[in-house]
Amino acid sequence: MTLVLDKVQVSIEGVRVLRGVSCEIVERKTTILIGRNGAGKTTTLRAIMGLLALDGGDIRLDGDDLRKHPAHYRARAGIGYAPEDRRLVPEMTIEENIRLPGLALNLDKGELNGRLEEIYTFLPQLRDLRKRPGGGVSGGQGKMVALGRALMVARKVLLLDEPFQGLAPALALDYARTLGELRKHRPELALLITESTPALLDAIADRTLQIERGEISEQAGSPRTENVAV
Amino acid sequence: MSGIDVDLAVNGLITGVFYALMAIGLSLIFGILKIVNFAHGEFYMVGAYAYTLIALALGVPVWIALPLAFVVGALLGWLTERTLMRPLYAGYTSWGLMRDEYAVIVTFGLSLFLINFVDKVIGPYAYRGPPLVETSRVVLGPVLISGHRLLAAGIAIAVIAVTAALIKWSFWGQQIRAVSQNRLGASLAGIDTAKASVIVFMLSGGLAAFAGALLSPVINASPDVGIFPAIKSYIIVVLGGMGSVPGAIIASLFLGVIESFGAVYISFQYRDAFGLILLMLFLLFRPQGLFGEKGREV
Ligand SMILES: Nc1ncnc2c1ncn2[C@@H]1O[C@H](COP(=O)(O)OP(=O)(O)OP(=O)(O)O)[C@@H](O)[C@H]1O
Ligand SMILES: [Mg+2]
Numbered sequence: 001m002t003l004v005l006d007k008v009q010v011s012i013e014g015v016r017v018l019r020g021v022s023c024e025i026v027e028r029k030t031t032i033l034i035g036r037n038g039a040g041k042t043t044t045l046r047a048i049m050g051l052l053a054l055d056g057g058d059i060r061l062d063g064d065d066l067r068k069h070p071a072h073y074r075a076r077a078g079i080g081y082a083p084e085d086r087r088l089v090p091e092m093t094i095e096e097n098i099r100l101p102g103l104a105l106n107l108d109k110g111e112l113n114g115r116l117e118e119i120y121t122f123l124p125q126l127r128d129l130r131k132r133p134g135g136g137v138s139g140g141q142g143k144m145v146a147l148g149r150a151l152m153v154a155r156k157v158l159l160l161d162e163p164f165q166g167l168a169p170a171l172a173l174d175y176a177r178t179l180g181e182l183r184k185h186r187p188e189l190a191l192l193i194t195e196s197t198p199a200l201l202d203a204i205a206d207r208t209l210q211i212e213r214g215e216i217s218e219q220a221g222s223p224r225t226e227n228v229a230v
Numbered sequence: 231m232s233g234i235d236v237d238l239a240v241n242g243l244i245t246g247v248f249y250a251l252m253a254i255g256l257s258l259i260f261g262i263l264k265i266v267n268f269a270h271g272e273f274y275m276v277g278a279y280a281y282t283l284i285a286l287a288l289g290v291p292v293w294i295a296l297p298l299a300f301v302v303g304a305l306l307g308w309l310t311e312r313t314l315m316r317p318l319y320a321g322y323t324s325w326g327l328m329r330d331e332y333a334v335i336v337t338f339g340l341s342l343f344l345i346n347f348v349d350k351v352i353g354p355y356a357y358r359g360p361p362l363v364e365t366s367r368v369v370l371g372p373v374l375i376s377g378h379r380l381l382a383a384g385i386a387i388a389v390i391a392v393t394a395a396l397i398k399w400s401f402w403g404q405q406i407r408a409v410s411q412n413r414l415g416a417s418l419a420g421i422d423t424a425k426a427s428v429i430v431f432m433l434s435g436g437l438a439a440f441a442g443a444l445l446s447p448v449i450n451a452s453p454d455v456g457i458f459p460a461i462k463s464y465i466i467v468v469l470g471g472m473g474s475v476p477g478a479i480i481a482s483l484f485l486g487v488i489e490s491f492g493a494v495y496i497s498f499q500y501r502d503a504f505g506l507i508l509l510m511l512f513l514l515f516r517p518q519g520l521f522g523e524k525g526r527e528v
Contacts, residue, residue, distance in 0.1 A: 049418065051414065051417070070422065070424070071417045071418075071423075072417050072419075072420050072421055072422045072423065074418075074420075075418065075419060075420025076420055081418050083414070083418065086415075087412050087414050087415030087418060088412065088415060089407070089408045089411045089412050089415055089416070090411055090412070091407070091411055092407070092408065092411070096404075100404075100408055100416070100419040100421075101418075101419040101420045103401070103404060103405070104405060104416075104419050104420035104421045104422075105420050106401075149418075149419060150418075152419075153419075153420060
């Protein structure tokens with residue numbers, strides 16, 4: 001499984017934000033996308049999710065041209081995305097929020113409940129929050145919920161946008177531990193995580209990409225291949 | 231409560247039930263596209279004509295003409311969404327919405343078009359729809375209601391109950407609520423936001439047309455008959471909290487009762503103004519409405 005970005009160009013409000021972003025996100029690897037504020041990390045993820053129109057370039061999942069499909073197709077194709085601003089449904093409970101993609105994809109009950117249990121095993125905090133409304137959790141808790149929701153569909157690719165931003169140290173540690181667990185339980189998953197401070201993710205990165213002013217380069221010196229724990 | 235008060239309360243609630251049929255759809259549209267559909271009253275007008283003409287001109291039994299009016303409204307809603315609403319979000323990616331006057335102008339234009347179209351094609355005269363039953367008056371203790379109105383109210387209550395249940399629990403109902411509350415979040419979760427808005431427009435058009443059909447024996451439909459019910463619906467949607475369906479239902483009943491009492495105890499001539507006064511009071515003191523959220527995005 002490979003998600004390929006090929007010379008992706010995106011403009012926001014008439015300003016070119018991504019100027020030819022190319023990279024490959026591959027299964028069994030954790031790719032970290034590092035970049036300063038405003039470098040284009042969120043824009044890259046949104047482009048993958050079909051939330052922004054491309055000016056040029058291609059995005060393909062195993063040869064399937066994602067440009068041809070509307071945004072909601074990504075969930076069906078097995079791409080989960082936890083946005084930095086969470087985007088929960090405020091008047092649905094946390095559990096309903098997590099189940100929502102399963103509902104939209106029309107998963108059968110057994111499958112849906114199985115995935116939900118799996119998510120609760122990874123993120124036990126969510127089980128305690130499950131009756132709360134989506135609008136009634138803190139920012140950090142909301143990030144966990146967004147991760148849970150993304151996991152409901154992420155059969156192939158999981159995109160996390162600055163998962164640690166704004167998290168208290170304890171919660172950040174929790175989150176990092178969860179990502180480690182996830183790697184063990186779901187080795188096939190391709191993970192793409194953005195961060196503005198590289199140090200946090202060093203331990204789990206297989207590959208580090210650097211994005212600067214809308215262009216990506218492989219970061220020299222840091223690739224630690226084959227450290228995927230099985 | 232004296233007998234007349236009971237009568238006023240019951241008749242006010244019945245009026246409110248008909249308001250709710252209209253207001254629910256308007257509220258759903260606001261929820262999903264964050265626009266006010268200024269052609270909503272014309273869906274109602276089209277429903278009244280559809281029912282009346284199908285029943286009288288084609289000689290179709292009223293019990294078939296009534297659901298057909300819903301179908302006509304739903305088709306009109308579908309057409310409106312496909313042709314006029316698409317630009318609101320099509321070029322704006324699947325989660326963003328155009329944020330300018332487009333929706334105001336285009337729905338207002340649709341309203342004028344439909345009024346004039348019906349005026350030219352069918353004529354400016356008022357049409358009276360056939361009642362569902364001939365019973366002229368039903369007396370229930372102190373309450374006096376025409377047979378048609380009582381039956382129509384019963385049907386409206388059933389339709390509202392089914393609609394509310396569908397929105398709360400059905401497959402598409404849950405997805406529509408998710409899109410209304412967080413469009414981008416819903417899209418990430420795999421929900422087809424375009425399909426959700428088509429369904430909302432069909433349901434909304436169908437319900438408004440159904441209201442027009444149910445009331446056609448009493449409103450004497452003319453091309454501009456939708457204007458007042460539409461204004462009432464706008465008031466109700468604000469009172470109930472923009473986008474809230476339970477809020478719209480409760481605000482409808484509330485307005486129906488207020489008008490009913492106000493018409494007797496304050497002034498009959500000003501009965502259509504009470505809603506506007508209520509609207510101003512709400513805008514001053516509780517702008518989020520009865521059930522509205524101050525911020526719906528998380
Ligand atoms: N709504 C917008 N309107 C105008 N410009 C925008 C908008 N959103 C993003 N941009 C611009 O696009 C560029 C990339 O933004 P993006 O959000 O992708 O950065 P980022 O790397 O995710 O930054 P951060 O670390 O702050 O989240 C920035 O220069 C920003 O100014
Ligand atoms: Mg960002």
